[in-house]
Amino acid sequence: MSTRASTLMSALMSTTPSAKLKLFRIRGGVHPDDRKALAAEAPIEDLPMPVLLHIPLQQHIGAAANPVVQRRQHVLKGELIAHAQGAVSAPIHAPTSGRIAGLGLYPANHPSGLNVRAITLQPDGEDRWHPDVEGVDDPFALVPEEIAARVAAAGVVGMGGATFPSAVKLNLRNRYSLHTLVINGSECEPYLTCDDRLMREQPEGVVDGARIMAHALGVGRIVIGIEGNKPQAIAILQEAAAPFAHIHVVRLPMRYPMGSEKHLVQTLTGKETPARGLTADIGVVVHNPATAFAVHEALRLGRPLISRVVTITGQAITRPRNLRVPIGTRVESLIDHCGGFSEAPAKLISGGPMMGQPLAELRVPIMKGSNGVLALTAAETNQRQPAPCIRCASCVGACPCGLVPLNMAAHIRGGDLDSAVGQGLMDCIGCGSCAYVCPAHIPLVQYFNHAKGELAARGRAKQKQTETKRLAEARTARIEAQKRAKREAMARRKREAEAKKRAEAVPKAAPEVAEAD
Amino acid sequence: MALVILALLPATLFGLYQFGWPAIFLFTVTVAATVGFEALALMAAGKPVRVTLMDGSALLTGWLLAMTLPPWAPWWIGVVGGALAVLLGKQVFGGIGQNLFNPAMVARVTLLISFPLEMTRWVMPQPMFSSGAPGFLEGLAITFGNRSYDAFTGASLLGHVRTELGRGEHLDAALSAFDPLSALFGTVPGSLGETSAVLLVAGGLWLIAKRIIGWEIPVSLVGTIAVLATTMHFVDPARYAPAHYHLLAGATMLAAFFIATDPVTSPVSRQGQILFGAGVGLLIYVIRTWGGYPEGVAFAILLMNAATPMIDHYLKPRIYGRDRRGKPLEYPELSAKGGER
Numbered sequence: 069m070s071t072r073a074s075t076l077m078s079a080l081m082s083t084t085p086s087a088k089l090k091l092f093r094i095r096g097g098v099h100p101d102d103r104k105a106l107a108a109e110a111p112i113e114d115l116p117m118p119v120l121l122h123i124p125l126q127q128h129i130g131a132a133a134n135p136v137v138q139r140r141q142h143v144l145k146g147e148l149i150a151h152a153q154g155a156v157s158a159p160i161h162a163p164t165s166g167r168i169a170g171l172g173l174y175p176a177n178h179p180s181g182l183n184v185r186a187i188t189l190q191p192d193g194e195d196r197w198h199p200d201v202e203g204v205d206d207p208f209a210l211v212p213e214e215i216a217a218r219v220a221a222a223g224v225v226g227m228g229g230a231t232f233p234s235a236v237k238l239n240l241r242n243r244y245s246l247h248t249l250v251i252n253g254s255e256c257e258p259y260l261t262c263d264d265r266l267m268r269e270q271p272e273g274v275v276d277g278a279r280i281m282a283h284a285l286g287v288g289r290i291v292i293g294i295e296g297n298k299p300q301a302i303a304i305l306q307e308a309a310a311p312f313a314h315i316h317v318v319r320l321p322m323r324y325p326m327g328s329e330k331h332l333v334q335t336l337t338g339k340e341t342p343a344r345g346l347t348a349d350i351g352v353v354v355h356n357p358a359t360a361f362a363v364h365e366a367l368r369l370g371r372p373l374i375s376r377v378v379t380i381t382g383q384a385i386t387r388p389r390n391l392r393v394p395i396g397t398r399v400e401s402l403i404d405h406c407g408g409f410s411e412a413p414a415k416l417i418s419g420g421p422m423m424g425q426p427l428a429e430l431r432v433p434i435m436k437g438s439n440g441v442l443a444l445t446a447a448e449t450n451q452r453q454p455a456p457c458i459r460c461a462s463c464v465g466a467c468p469c470g471l472v473p474l475n476m477a478a479h480i481r482g483g484d485l486d487s488a489v490g491q492g493l494m495d496c497i498g499c500g501s502c503a504y505v506c507p508a509h510i511p512l513v514q515y516f517n518h519a520k521g522e523l524a525a526r527g528r529a530k531q532k533q534t535e536t537k538r539l540a541e542a543r544t545a546r547i548e549a550q551k552r553a554k555r556e557a558m559a560r561r562k563r564e565a566e567a568k569k570r571a572e573a574v575p576k577a578a579p580e581v582a583e584a585d
Numbered sequence: 586m587a588l589v590i591l592a593l594l595p596a597t598l599f600g601l602y603q604f605g606w607p608a609i610f611l612f613t614v615t616v617a618a619t620v621g622f623e624a625l626a627l628m629a630a631g632k633p634v635r636v637t638l639m640d641g642s643a644l645l646t647g648w649l650l651a652m653t654l655p656p657w658a659p660w661w662i663g664v665v666g667g668a669l670a671v672l673l674g675k676q677v678f679g680g681i682g683q684n685l686f687n688p689a690m691v692a693r694v695t696l697l698i699s700f701p702l703e704m705t706r707w708v709m710p711q712p713m714f715s716s717g718a719p720g721f722l723e724g725l726a727i728t729f730g731n732r733s734y735d736a737f738t739g740a741s742l743l744g745h746v747r748t749e750l751g752r753g754e755h756l757d758a759a760l761s762a763f764d765p766l767s768a769l770f771g772t773v774p775g776s777l778g779e780t781s782a783v784l785l786v787a788g789g790l791w792l793i794a795k796r797i798i799g800w801e802i803p804v805s806l807v808g809t810i811a812v813l814a815t816t817m818h819f820v821d822p823a824r825y826a827p828a829h830y831h832l833l834a835g836a837t838m839l840a841a842f843f844i845a846t847d848p849v850t851s852p853v854s855r856q857g858q859i860l861f862g863a864g865v866g867l868l869i870y871v872i873r874t875w876g877g878y879p880e881g882v883a884f885a886i887l888l889m890n891a892a893t894p895m896i897d898h899y900l901k902p903r904i905y906g907r908d909r910r911g912k913p914l915e916y917p918e919l920s921a922k923g924g925e926r
Contacts, residue, residue, distance in 0.1 A: 095902075331905075345906065458682045460848040464902065472853055495907070
């Protein structure tokens with residue numbers, strides 16, 4: 069590490085926890101009404117075990133998990149039911165004890181509602197832990213690799229919604245010079261309160277998980293950033309972190325998308341993450357508080373990630389709540405537990421209102437990355453017919469990435485995706501600030517998400533085409549070779565036959581010809 | 586749109602009051618014609634008429650055009666102007682949001698070039714109910730009946746100063762007609778709604794405070810004119826008028842706050858808007874000082890409208906995580922371990 073980096077680091081280190089950390093401004097962003105009051109005071113409740121759990125094999129970014137159980141097999145709570153495949157993947161464990169009712173297809177918690185591979189588990193009601201589930205007394209005595217291995221084995225993924233396998237991020241120290249772990253407690257999406265409640269109710273667990281991750285990353289500094297609209301969480305975590313001089317709890321300004329990790333790191337360090345890079349490029353790794361808590365449980369108790377806190381809210385929900393839900397529970401069970409709908413919802417969303425996805429149907433399961441279920445009334449969603457763009461540039465001012473959304477959307481609308489890419493489509497983080505501020509109600513971010521999906525599909529199609537072409541060429545070459553071999557064989561046989569004939573016709577000359585042949 | 590019209594209201598009402606019934610008739614005809622042609626064009630294009638008219642953009646275009654017309658111009662100036670603004674300025678490009686040029690300025694310039702006589706006949710202020718002011722019927726006769734009103738005409742300030750300077754007069758003599766206070770409050774001959782700088786600035790500042798328009802274009806436009814005029818006045822006080830003359834005379838304030846700030850025809854990035862405002866200011870000054878017309882606002886705006894796509898192309902915000910040229914940022918001092926090994 070060069071001198072400048074070490075000066076920077078020592079400057080960062082010398083800050084005492086009581087001293088206020090200097091924050092930096094980010095560009096753009098919006099100030100949506102946070103509407104967190106609906107669920108913020110509802111303590112986390114355990115959802116009663118549902119009758120059936122549908123556990124998808126793909127709950128994380130990377131390769132799907134591979135089932136290791138069979139139909140009718142009995143499993144215990146926390147037992148491995150599908151193992152990770154490949155470098156970026158995560159295993160899946162039984163959320164409770166019960167019988168495997170089947171391995172098959174089930175509708176995904178995804179706007180498409182397509183069927184995906186899932187394990188169906190029928191709980192036996194005993195909720196009995198697997199005997200191997202056992203924690204370690206002192207995680208700080210473990211070498212970093214061992215911590216990452218245990219986190220990997222526990223199937224912990226980024227629980228803020230990105231669902232990137234956490235262990236992969238913990239191993240970044242091998243490739244990057246890291247100095248800070250940031251716990252992203254900004255929870256900048258309106259409505260959602262699951263991280264807020266978890267930080268308020270399990271502050272020791274969150275702080276302990278953060279310390280364990282910092283140990284695994286080999287960093288000496290932890291910053292827990294929380295938006296100013298969660299004063300209780302800030303106070304409680306400040307108290308929980310007080311014994312540790314290297315943990316700073318920071319009150320973040322309320323500005324969406326503060327929770328975008330690149331923007332959070334910029335707020336804390338003043339540095340922008342290089343395009344197409346990771347925050348690790350500037351020495352910072354970011355994790356969600358729920359992930360920190362899952363790491364704490366995985367290390368201290370040996371418990372894999374089998375449940376999570378989900379906020380069920382919106383004005384169409386009778387009693388908005390925060391529930392601890394076994395992975396694989398149907399969304400409808402959560403809504404029923406919250407008293408059902410108070411009126412027919414105009415919009416159902418999985419996740420937050422800014423970046424969440426529409427829920428295709430209510431029987432889809434809760435997954436490791438599901439942080440909220442929103443049922444919004446027509447009055448809340450303010451859905452309006454889009455009007456023509458008058459280039460008012462509100463979106464330009466709101467974009468935290470310095471893009472010109474109105475131009476990108478115009479190109480995408482004209483089918484010119486390449487121009488949109490040239491204008492920075494791939495630098496778009498999909499935060500939705502542009503669509504939020506658009507006075508003409510143009511669904512800008514939807515255009516961008518559509519274009520990104522289309523480009524990904526094109527990329528796959530191109531790859532497939534190249535592969536098909538390669539196979540076809542190989543096949544032609546093979547057939548050609550076979551034909552050639554056949555022709556040569558035929559020619560040889562013909563020559564042999566003729567030679568034989570001649571030999572028979574001219575018996576005297578035969579030995580000579582045969583030799584010449 | 587509604588708020589912009591609200592902000593224009595004080596200056597408009599003042600103009601209508603000061604130029605009396607003919608101005609009221611011309612204003613009404615211009616606005617009605619603009620909205621009417623918009624409706625016709627929408628019908629012809631098979632687009633929803635009611636919904637589109639409700640966006641208020643045609644109303645605003647007609648309103649702005651009327652404010653820039655000589656207040657006692659005949660009715661057909663307003664009708665032709667409305668048609669030019671909506672059809673040539675906007676609908677041929679595909680309607681709202683698609684036009685390259687400010688529709689009101691397209692109409693203003695076309696009218697000026699086609700009907701130079703009608704477009705440069707200015708009247709002395711004849712406030713409503715004052716002794717010399719034309720009554721309702723007289724007003725009708727002026728606007729619709731081609732009634733002569735030579736007795737009331739007077740040169741606009743910009744025109745007067747230009748003529749005097751052209752005759753080789755010293756600037757001080759030419760400027761003897763310029764009373765900064767009258768120009769500030771607007772009790773001078775001029776276009777229907779351009780004369781009162783103070784009411785226009787008040788409306789404009791209110792729009793900035795309401796965040797309907799940005800500060801970038803008005804500040805850079807006014808600032809550029811002020812700096813240029815001050816510098817040139819300093820160089821040769823006998824030829825070049827001081828800054829307050831350029832700021833208070835003509836359509837400077839209307840342009841700075843209400844015309845150049847049209848989002849459709851101005852750049853989208855902050856840097857682009859500052860450059861755009863400065864360009865308009867520069868061209869206004871150049872045309873007024875060395876050009877063929879006493880007033881250069883409409884030409885300046887159209888020229889900068891034409892430059893807007895290019896400005897938007899070159900002056901974009903810097904993308905997060907990239908430098909100005911679009912290359913990913915690099916932190917040599919924080920290079921990844923992989924890079925060092």
